[in-house]
Amino acid sequence: MHEISFIAGIMDTILAEAEKKGLTNITGAKISVGAMTGALPEYLEMYFREASKGTILENTVLDINIVPVAAECSYCKNIYEPDRANGYLCPACKSGSGRIVRGRDIVVDSLLCD
Numbered sequence: 429m430h431e432i433s434f435i436a437g438i439m440d441t442i443l444a445e446a447e448k449k450g451l452t453n454i455t456g457a458k459i460s461v462g463a464m465t466g467a468l469p470e471y472l473e474m475y476f477r478e479a480s481k482g483t484i485l486e487n488t489v490l491d492i493n494i495v496p497v498a499a500e501c502s503y504c505k506n507i508y509e510p511d512r513a514n515g516y517l518c519p520a521c522k523s524g525s526g527r528i529v530r531g532r533d534i535v536v537d538s539l540l541c542d
């Protein structure tokens with residue numbers, strides 16, 4: 429249910445962008461959702477539908493793209509997908525000090541409008 433908390437942020441971002449560019453009829457929004465957020469697209473869509481009622485985003489369709497989590501090893505600079513099965517270690521050098529470089533937030537990539 430924590431998808432609700434992301435919706436306010438997504439809507440604020442889209443509305444701010446719309447205002448900046450003078451857009452009034454936004455038909456779609458491309459959103460990148462990091463897998464680490466745990467947000468599920470179907471819930472995001474459902475809550476967005478409810479939250480956008482009565483706003484200029486009422487007919488906006490979300491195009492949600494899930495971004496896999498990626499980490500960069502601080503020793504060998506290898507970029508890898510952290511995996512619970514191997515204790516989230518770097519598969520190349522087995523170091524445990526990776527830094528998450530992708531997949532932990534939600535970003536509005538672009539807006540479609542008429």
Ligand SMILES: [Zn+2]
Pocket residue numbers: 501502503504505506518519520521522523
């Ligand atoms: Zn490594």
